Amino acid sequence: MANLASFDLNLLRVLDALLRERSTVRAGRRLGLSQPAVSAALGRLRAALGDELFFRRGQGLEATQYALSLEPPLREVLEGVERMLARPEPFRPERSEARFRISGADFFAEMLMPALAERLARCAPRMLVHLVDLMPDSYAGTLERYEVDLALIPREGTLPDWVRSERVFASPFVVVARRGHPRLVRAGVAPGAMVPLDLYCDLGHVLFSPEGRTGAMGDAALARLGRQRRVVMTLPVFSGVYRAVAGSDLVALLPVQLARRVAGGAGLEIYAAPMSLPVPEIEMIWHRREDARADLAWLRGQIADLLAPLDGMT
Numbered sequence: 001m002a003n004l005a006s007f008d009l010n011l012l013r014v015l016d017a018l019l020r021e022r023s024t025v026r027a028g029r030r031l032g033l034s035q036p037a038v039s040a041a042l043g044r045l046r047a048a049l050g051d052e053l054f055f056r057r058g059q060g061l062e063a064t065q066y067a068l069s070l071e072p073p074l075r076e077v078l079e080g081v082e083r084m085l086a087r088p089e090p091f092r093p094e095r096s097e098a099r100f101r102i103s104g105a106d107f108f109a110e111m112l113m114p115a116l117a118e119r120l121a122r123c124a125p126r127m128l129v130h131l132v133d134l135m136p137d138s139y140a141g142t143l144e145r146y147e148v149d150l151a152l153i154p155r156e157g158t159l160p161d162w163v164r165s166e167r168v169f170a171s172p173f174v175v176v177a178r179r180g181h182p183r184l185v186r187a188g189v190a191p192g193a194m195v196p197l198d199l200y201c202d203l204g205h206v207l208f209s210p211e212g213r214t215g216a217m218g219d220a221a222l223a224r225l226g227r228q229r230r231v232v233m234t235l236p237v238f239s240g241v242y243r244a245v246a247g248s249d250l251v252a253l254l255p256v257q258l259a260r261r262v263a264g265g266a267g268l269e270i271y272a273a274p275m276s277l278p279v280p281e282i283e284m285i286w287h288r289r290e291d292a293r294a295d296l297a298w299l300r301g302q303i304a305d306l307l308a309p310l311d312g313m314t
Helices: 010-021 026-029 035-049 067-085 109-113 113-123 139-144 182-186 197-202 217-223 238-246 255-264 294-310
Strands: 054-057 060-063 097-101 129-134 151-152 164-170 173-178 202-208 230-235 250-253 268-270 281-287
Touching: 010 026, 010 035, 010 060, 010 067, 026 035, 035 054, 060 067, 097 182, 109 113, 113 129, 113 281, 113 294, 151 294, 164 294, 173 255, 197 230, 202 238, 202 281, 230 238, 238 250, 238 255, 238 268, 250 255, 281 294
Parallel strands: 097 129, 097 151, 202 230, 202 250
Antiparallel strands: 054 060, 151 281, 164 281, 173 250, 173 268
């Protein structure tokens, strides 16, 4: 039996040509080799495989039974290698049956997925997209473990060098409160106006936090002013945050795009925060190993296009 570690795999192409042509001359023409080179390769094949493989009969070669037994699996292997190395056909979204998992906050269930569903129905009706929960503190890890294909996350710190990223939009935050909030009405704070700092800190707050943390960027901004707000509830989804606000006298910070989308139906009013807040940059990240995937590149392009109108919204 041949030792694969020392076996010259180029000899398999010679064996295939000989099985097809039954002639060292014709096999050489097929491979672009001279007849002596093919004969030398046949000698190496005989030594490696321990069989005569071919013997002279008339003007051609006749294969041994062992050589004939190699023909079907050898053909299958070589054709498989050709398929593996062949350049992929141009991506056609209308024929794609790709399946993708996107990690992101439920913000994207409201602000991306309905429009993406309509786009896929028109352009890629067989494609399937899952929006899955954002994994706190493990954005890159989910890509590394093949758990998701893309993640939509706030840009924070340095990502590993195997992560590719694309900025998609900026997401300023605003204050939301239920329509007719008694304390805001008594204070004469009109929708769109800034909530006074003392009142803002005294009100109860709902905080979006998948991890259940009671501090976020709003608290850091207040700390720089020597102030503190009163967080009374945390929720892992934005939809829960604004529904809690709509049904109580609590207030919350929401991305302005989401606040504008849901305010009318949820009975909310939008106000300006009394402190300067950083504006998170939202980016799309994926693993470097997926760079050559035409279907994923197409999906990234659709997502970037659909989210672009959110950029600069204030």
